[in-house]
Amino acid sequence: MAGNIDTGGRQPVVPADVVATLRAAGCVFAEDEARLLNAAAAEHGADLEALVTQRVAGTPLEYLLGWAEFHGIRVTVAPGVFVPRQRTVFLVDEAAALARANTRHSVVVDMCCGSGALGLALATVLAAEDRPVTLAAADIDPAAVDCARRNLTTLGAPVYEGDLFDPLPEELRGCIDILLANTPYVPSAMIAHLPPEARDHEPHSALDGGPDGLDVFRRVVTGASSWLAPGGHLLVEASEHQAEQALAELRAHGLRARLAESDEHYATVVIGTRSAG
Known part of the structure; x- marks a missing residue:
């Protein structure tokens, strides 16, 4: 779903190995997801490697970001809650x-x-x-x-x-x-x-x-x-x-x-x- 998520126009520098790891795990939009995870780590003081590990393990991207883009707005989501399609x-x-x-x-x-x-x-x-x-x-x-x-x-x-x-x-x-x-x-x-x-x-x-x-x-x-x-x-x-x-x-x-x-x-x-x- 990352291809539908608004990055807000920000283009943070993303380590190439993060993109490679996500792509190897089958993430279709690996570059977009890497940018979003990198931004989330910076914003919340989280560990990027830990976020990537969870994503590779199958955790929905929206749970790691804490939000989903839906109809042009950011909607807060949390683990265990249905992610809007x-x-x-x-x-x-x-x-x-x-x-x-x-x-x-x-x-x-x-x-x-x-x-x-x-x-x-x-x-x-x-x-x-x-x-x-x-x-x-x-x-x-x-x-x-x-x-x-x-x-x-x-x-x-x-x-x-x-x-x-x-x-x-x-x-x-x-x-x-x-x-x-x-x-x-x-x-x-x-x-x-x-x-x-x-x-x-x-x-x-x-x-x-x-x-x-x-x-x-x-x-x-x-x-x-x-x-x-x-x-x-x-x-x-x-x-x-x-x-x-x-x-x-x-x-x-x-x-x-x-x-x-x-x-x-x-x-x-x-x-x-x-x-x-």
Whole structure:
């Protein structure tokens, strides 16, 4: 993922042996990663050799840096917290387009929020356009909640700890205009085939979607209708192979369903909309 990370325009001098070590370990963007690790070591007074050793051992680069680039902003990440994927930028863009069509103040909830990257990115986009937004986030994982609070505190956005809709305040029921739910959607049997960075370091609860990858998605859809505002939208990332089943689940729960796809981002997003009537 280093090829998508902003180096901030800095070009620190990097020892050639660091680049060589990373390249030998299979890091595709070895020079970029070396520059980022060198800068992180200098900034935090860390030992560069120790960082490189951890990277070669498979530790995600973002954990070593303490941040990930997502939608043009730096998002704090921590070990044990899901690292936001670049393909999910497409989901944020789709959500922003829907929010722009909302003539009133938008209420946004980032569910299964992980680091809070999706909510942070969407709120940042809308704030730049002077579009008012109220943001809240939730996750069942205490480590994710702690990380999301570090990212969202400056926005005044509360982050709730608990299972899906359970921790949300009752006043949000029937008031959510945009519900972002980056639910885990990897089928259980496929977890073992994920890259080691994800399989060995990220929480399985953020990856494992059950036998067909849609277990958590179904639970979100079941509760969504009563939490969405009239005309409100649920956006969930899925694989292209899950798309038709996911759309059927949305329709079965009374939501208008459509699919959005991006060849550029290799992303598939299913969107369910509550009737405005």
